[in-house]
Amino acid sequence: MARSAGLLITLSVVVLLLVALPREAAISMQPPKLEQNTHTEPLAIIVNRSNAVNDLTMVELRKLFLGGRSHWPNGRRVTLVMRAPGEPEYKTILRDVCQMDETGLRNHILHSLFTGEMLVSPKTLDTPAGVRKFVFNVPGAVGYLRLSEVDDTVKIVALDELLPEDGKYKLRVEVAHAN
Amino acid sequence: MQIPSLVSSDRFRLLNWITSRRSARIILPFLLMLLCGSTLPAQEPGDETAIDKHTVQLLMQRIDQLEARVRQLEADKQEAGAASTATAPGFPVARRVDSLESTLPVQPSPDTLKQALASARIPASPAQSERSQQQKDMSERMDVSKTLLRIRGFGDLTLHGDTHKGDTTSFSLGQLNLFVTSDISERFKFLSEIVFEGGPDTIYGVTRGQANLFTTDIERYFMQYSPNDYVTISAGRVHTAIGFYNTAYHHSTWFQTTTDRPFLFNFEDRGGILPVHTVGVSVSGLIPSGRLGLHYIAEVANGRESRAPLQEEPVANVVDEENHKGINLALFARPEAFRGLQVGFSVYRDGLEPPSSRGVEETIMAVHAVITRPTFEWLNEGVVIRHSLIGQSKAYNTPGFYTQVSRQYGLFRPYFRYQYVNVAKTEPIFPDVGLRHGPSAGIRYDVDEFVALKFQYDYTFLRQQPGIDSLSLQLGFTF
Numbered sequence: 001m002a003r004s005a006g007l008l009i010t011l012s013v014v015v016l017l018l019v020a021l022p023r024e025a026a027i028s029m030q031p032p033k034l035e036q037n038t039h040t041e042p043l044a045i046i047v048n049r050s051n052a053v054n055d056l057t058m059v060e061l062r063k064l065f066l067g068g069r070s071h072w073p074n075g076r077r078v079t080l081v082m083r084a085p086g087e088p089e090y091k092t093i094l095r096d097v098c099q100m101d102e103t104g105l106r107n108h109i110l111h112s113l114f115t116g117e118m119l120v121s122p123k124t125l126d127t128p129a130g131v132r133k134f135v136f137n138v139p140g141a142v143g144y145l146r147l148s149e150v151d152d153t154v155k156i157v158a159l160d161e162l163l164p165e166d167g168k169y170k171l172r173v174e175v176a177h178a179n
Numbered sequence: 180m181q182i183p184s185l186v187s188s189d190r191f192r193l194l195n196w197i198t199s200r201r202s203a204r205i206i207l208p209f210l211l212m213l214l215c216g217s218t219l220p221a222q223e224p225g226d227e228t229a230i231d232k233h234t235v236q237l238l239m240q241r242i243d244q245l246e247a248r249v250r251q252l253e254a255d256k257q258e259a260g261a262a263s264t265a266t267a268p269g270f271p272v273a274r275r276v277d278s279l280e281s282t283l284p285v286q287p288s289p290d291t292l293k294q295a296l297a298s299a300r301i302p303a304s305p306a307q308s309e310r311s312q313q314q315k316d317m318s319e320r321m322d323v324s325k326t327l328l329r330i331r332g333f334g335d336l337t338l339h340g341d342t343h344k345g346d347t348t349s350f351s352l353g354q355l356n357l358f359v360t361s362d363i364s365e366r367f368k369f370l371s372e373i374v375f376e377g378g379p380d381t382i383y384g385v386t387r388g389q390a391n392l393f394t395t396d397i398e399r400y401f402m403q404y405s406p407n408d409y410v411t412i413s414a415g416r417v418h419t420a421i422g423f424y425n426t427a428y429h430h431s432t433w434f435q436t437t438t439d440r441p442f443l444f445n446f447e448d449r450g451g452i453l454p455v456h457t458v459g460v461s462v463s464g465l466i467p468s469g470r471l472g473l474h475y476i477a478e479v480a481n482g483r484e485s486r487a488p489l490q491e492e493p494v495a496n497v498v499d500e501e502n503h504k505g506i507n508l509a510l511f512a513r514p515e516a517f518r519g520l521q522v523g524f525s526v527y528r529d530g531l532e533p534p535s536s537r538g539v540e541e542t543i544m545a546v547h548a549v550i551t552r553p554t555f556e557w558l559n560e561g562v563v564i565r566h567s568l569i570g571q572s573k574a575y576n577t578p579g580f581y582t583q584v585s586r587q588y589g590l591f592r593p594y595f596r597y598q599y600v601n602v603a604k605t606e607p608i609f610p611d612v613g614l615r616h617g618p619s620a621g622i623r624y625d626v627d628e629f630v631a632l633k634f635q636y637d638y639t640f641l642r643q644q645p646g647i648d649s650l651s652l653q654l655g656f657t658f
Contacts, residue, residue: 059470
């Protein structure tokens, strides 16, 4: 009796999971609809000025953010700079680059550090000035800022051969209008 | 009529109370608070002045920082000057800050400071910033009062009961794992897992040690040298790169979906049949292969101890029992076109020298195809362990596999696993394992960010024995 009940539970779980499989495959990370009183601004990917890299593809950027690549071509170790969770820039990176939610990214980073695949944990900074300063000081750093917050202390890299000023640039952060 | 008298008597009592020492303790602080309260508005002359004071404070801090930087740069300049008498190119930032200092009045106004600092905000050259960072890193490393260690902990508690004869339903303290890492330098990293776990150990089917006694194991302990993405060299005690599970999951149940590892990948001291740990050198990295995402792992290590005579420790941590080294080669792909997919294989070769036979050649072949995404996972692995008796044509093949699928629904994650291992009765290394296979089904509930509760049912079919039903409730966490 107990055995048949156990097998029934098992069978139910299998059916449930198999039903879920196509759903999972169909999930895509669509950009959210714009709310009223908001507009979008390009989110620039920035690196240290000594970094020779000028262009990245979205796949390469995803690898950098998820620990798939740990070194720049010049051998410098990649140091990731993140904005604090909850910031619009952070949400954009989660949705468009990492393609996972906050918990998923946190668990992924923890797991990658645990397996040794990710060499160094990302640095979280609260302000755009902090991000600029960190990227300016650390040769292997890569981070992100709204285009209006970028100055000449850091270097913007093109994404899929498009600069943030280009109309078709993919990374855009939702910004509330100032009243 | 009584009211005035009451009032007058109350007034008299009030006067007495006011003049008493007891009342003074209450009234004085109260008056002091009133006084402070009344003075507070007087301290708010205007937002602008307050902001200016705050700005001045910030700017003064900034000046302090710049002065410190100037001192550091001047020291560097002197060193460089001592090394070479030629005219030094100088440090633009230092000169800039020098000039800034000279332009600053004794008590600068906020506007003057803002202008001066804005003009000084000229970036150093990349080489200078790099050098500055290196100096900062070096000074931090030279500071012996700071530790380079990072520690993260993992643990679990399980309530387990099953129908196996002789087993009792028990609360079990799981492994307490201290995951200790250190970024020694940009290219060198140290990683270890120090695990405290309760006994007894079950090595090659034989139980040793006391049931409730805790022991300490260094489960992983290695140095990693990583100059680029194509070569990473690790030396020490690592998890052997056989298949997927052994390199993806280590000594933490919190990371795992299920309450336990698949039987195939059980730890050696928990009755596992694979050399899960090994001591030696490993080289791994990317293979330039574009969108295919090929990776390689090559390992040379001591391999495992033979089962007989029974060893206290199945991993050759310090001394190998023979000169022959275990070799493992693994290749896997993570194609860009299919997010979360990893397919690969590995081949492991070692020689075992149990006293009961002339020697055994061990070959372990493993293949895997897994999909791991934040909300979905499907793990599939198959392993064949081949033991060939040296000098005889006889060989024993032990097949094993498992499949595991799970899907996240909010905080809940139901999962299912089926596992299978079939060891021949006459197998020279672990005949006691026999045939065992069966399903596991359960659900994981993420109670909190770093706490998971799991409930799991297992049914295990055994050869010529009654099957075993078991239930587990586990609390896994990281801290």
